Amino acid sequence: MTLNSTIERVTERIIARSEGPRGQYLAQMAAARAKGPARGHLSCSGQAHAYAASGDDKGRLSAGQSGNLGIVTAYNDMLSAHQPFEGYPEIIKAAVREIGGTAQVAGGVPAMCDGVTQGEAGMELSLFSRDVIALSAAVALSHNTFDAAVFLGVCDKIVPGLVIAAQAFGHLPAVFLPAGPMESGLSNDEKAKVRQQFAAGEVGRETLMAAEMAAYHGPGTCTFYGTANTNQMLMEFMGLHLPGASFVSPNTPLRQALTRFGAQKALSLSALGAEYTPTCDILDARAFVNGIVGLNATGGSTNLLIHLVAMARAGGIILDWEDFSDISDVTPLMARVYPNGLADVNHFHAAGGLGYMIGDLLKEGFLHPEVQTVAGQGLEHYTKDPVYADGELSWTQGPAASLNDRILRPSADPFQPTGGLKRMSGSLGTAVMKVSAVAPENRIVEAPARVFSDQASVKAAFKAGELNTDTVVVLRFQGPKANGMPELHSLTPLLSILQGKGHKVALVTDGRMSGASGKVPAAIHVSPEAVDSGPIARVQDGDMIRVDGAAGTLDILAPDVEARADAKPELASAQWGTGRELFAMFRNRVSAATDGASIFGE
Structure with missing residues (x-):
């Protein structure tokens, strides 16, 4: 061939x-x-x-x-x-x-x-x-x-x-x-349901723990x-x-x-x-x-x-x-x-x-x-x-044909004609979305931004009922130079709950979301990151954000963005404890996500 x-x-x-x-x-x-x-x-x-x-x-x-x-x-x-x-x-x-x-x-x-x-x-x-x-x-x-x-x-x-x-x-x-x-233990789908129920306050920690132990056993x-x-x-x-x-x-x-x-x-x-x-x-x-x-x-x-x-x-x-x-x-x-x-x-x-x-x-x-x-x-x-x-x-x-076409299909009859990842680009920078996990009807979100600088604030806003509307959660200062670019997978259950209520929801972040990226559209690895004066540093609450996982675009629909000053976070508390102070040289040297987020090379 x-x-x-x-x-x-x-x-x-x-x-x-x-x-x-x-x-x-x-x-x-x-x-x-x-x-x-x-x-x-x-x-x-x-x-x-x-x-x-x-x-x-x-x-x-x-x-x-x-x-x-x-x-x-x-x-x-x-x-x-x-x-x-x-x-x-x-x-x-x-x-x-x-x-x-x-x-x-x-x-x-x-x-x-x-x-x-x-x-x-x-x-x-x-x-x-x-x-x-x-x-x-x-x-x-x-x-x-x-x-x-x-x-x-x-x-x-x-x-x-x-x-x-x-x-x-x-x-x-x-x-x-x-x-x-x-x-195989407890199915991943059942595990995800229990996580969402816990995030919504419908089940207690004992139920959550039992489900997690049945999954990771x-x-x-x-x-x-x-x-x-x-x-x-x-x-x-x-x-x-x-x-x-x-x-x-x-x-x-x-x-x-x-x-x-x-x-x-x-x-x-x-x-x-x-x-x-x-x-x-x-x-x-x-x-x-x-x-x-x-x-x-x-x-x-x-x-x-x-x-x-x-x-x-x-x-x-x-x-x-x-x-x-x-x-x-x-x-x-x-x-x-x-x-x-x-x-x-x-x-x-x-x-x-x-x-x-x-x-x-x-x-x-x-x-x-x-x-x-x-x-x-x-x-x-x-x-x-x-x-x-x-x-x-x-x-x-090995087998010449799939033994279960609900899991594995030939390239001539795939689940979708293009791959599982989508590069995003636009006025907010460059990012990526795992579109294979997101239903086609959820891949395009245009909604007002709610801007956060840490995960705890997102969770607090969710618990207070402040996110019960069409929302693009913008979580910045999570890039490699800011704090090592942590995964933000713990936000998946609460964002999934909001989507399940019928809201149009998306996440935009200079952090990571991992291979466990779920059904909520997430434009991640946004580069340049906020501390490198990327446009994400100038987003404000209420700005209209368009996340288009179909076209591969990521834009802020506000005319005065370039004239704004960058937000200045308080990062000192994230740079010590649990050994983080030992990694200051990594944060100071690390390259952008698009270049591998590495301390090696020029």
């Missing part, structure tokens, strides 16, 4: 735009590669330090004749998605010993949960944690004792941070090993299609997972077999063997375009507009939100997974999942087929499903 002309044009545009930084990056990776296996350059004393506690592996390490695999882990046992990683190091070490290699835990990285910190001060560290993770992983690999690496991470900022680090060490092969989703990733599961999708579309690895449940024989094979595969791709496949060769412009196609075809998380930009720049590839918009305009929405529908990722996986989607998108010319992956040359490897039987792991061809 011929590659879609828009996909081809956008890819060529990215390659041309990135020529200088990409060339410089690849030259750096070639220089690192030319030095050969790193351990051979360490002093005897340095090697002795590195091998002192390695037990029975000490002989192989000191001989320097076998590959050594570095394990970078985001394990902690507070977060369900990362708890399964506890036993991975021993599984990995045993697996690579079988092929004559060794493995060591190079280091750990922090892993925080936006679900825990929603509406709390800790959420203001969340986005910055991505760059902390990249720095931490770089420290872990800086000892230069490894020939390849495996990265253990799942959730919101963890995978993007690990990818940034993997590209800093892009001359090494890297395989990402997921943990998988928890088993065991080890594994949350089952709705938020940022964590969008990350997993991307790792398959971009060739860093084993085929079909994303949505296999934790603590199952198949999950363990994939972990073992992934560790062996990573070491087999090192420069010591004949299949050398460094990460820098996998993550080229075509891989990122494939990832953007996957993001739109699945209706994935809005967070990835920020993360993919930052991830790409770590490899010298310059993405622009216009690239996302142009790809979205031609990419069919093939999946309905909560919050875009009632199904969870387990239902999606059972209906044919990523293997079916990749196969269909390849057939219809929406994906670059001849990319390099950890499974080999060509994305067709990712149309296959893993099978574990009689003690052997193998791959078989």
